[in-house]
Amino acid sequence: MEFFDADGMTIAYAVEGAGSPLLLAHGFASTHRVNWVDTGWVKALTGAGYRVIMPDMRGHGESSKSHEKEDYTLSAMAGDLVALLDHLGEPGADLMGYSMGAMVALVAAMEYPERFDRIIAAGVGAKLLDPNRDPGPVIEALLTNDPSSVESKGALLFRTFADQNRQDRVALAACFEAVRAPFPVEGLARIRRPVLVVAGETDVQAGEAAPLAARIPGARAYTVPKRDHMRTVGDKAYKEAVLAYLAE
Structure with a gap:
């Protein structure tokens, strides 16, 4: 891993391959290695x-882990992506994010349209349009000392994933509270970059891809057959759809 400073945060990153740059933003409680x-x-x-x-x-992997929710706004994380491009001397790149990373990617497309070409927002859908996304159950699951007491299956899934990846759960709780604030849906109509929205057919956390894509001018939606939120990530059909989209 290599490191650089972005707005007082140390951000770890890795670069692989050669050719056209593609920036990848991973999901909540994950890392670049686990996700990609x-x-x-x-x-x-x-x-x-x-x-x-x-x-x-x-807040994840080998990057800085603040315990303050104010440090985890989607705008701040979008700024990290731009700072990384600046650090690498890249004037622009294609951008793909998964789940939390997709939220960041969409905000980056709103706030830095000159820096990103094509956007793939995966692991998100209609649920992002809901202003009432209660972070409480997941925060409680992350902070409890007794995971067996967690009643919500969805919240327990995040706790288990965080533990598997040896994450700082206090930092993740702060991050989750911030990213579950109402998404700036009014900004979707201002996006002028090509966007592909991807969600699994049985992904109840994301919801359907099409309603979200419909809010973005010219965006397209792709549904990964028979996949939920966790199983969509490495799915062959998801990869094929993205590679075909990028090859256009």
């Missing part, structure tokens, strides 16, 4: 001629 390397994405993308740039998002 272990799932076969790096092999697929570098084999297709892309130079993949993969940060550990702030």
Whole structure:
């Protein structure tokens, strides 16, 4: 891993391959390795001629882990992506994010349209349009000393994933509270970059891809058959859809 400073945060990142730059933003409680390397994405993308740039998002992996929710706004994390491009001397790149990373990618497309070409927002859908996204159950699951007491299956899934990846759960709780604030849906209509929205057919956390894509001018939606939120990430059909989209 390599490191650089972004707005007082140390951001860890890795770069693989050569060719057209593609920036990858991983999901909540994950890392660049878990989201992109272990799932076969790096092999697929570098084999297709892309130079993949993969940060550990702030609060995750080997990057700085603040315990203050104010440090985890989607705008702040979008700024980290731009700072990483600046650090690498890249004027622009394609951008793909998964789940939390997709939220960051969409905000980056709103706030820095000159820096990103094509956007792939995966692991998100209609649920992002809901202003009432209660972070409480997941925060409680992350902070409890007794995971067996967690009643919500969805919240327990995040807790288990965080533990598997040896994350700082206090930092993750602060991050989750911030990213579950109402998404700036009014900004979707201002996006002028090509966008592909991807969600699994049975992904109840994201919801359907099409309603979200419909709010973005010219965006397209792709549904990964028979996949939920966790199983979509490394799915072959998801990879094929993205590679076809990037090859257009």
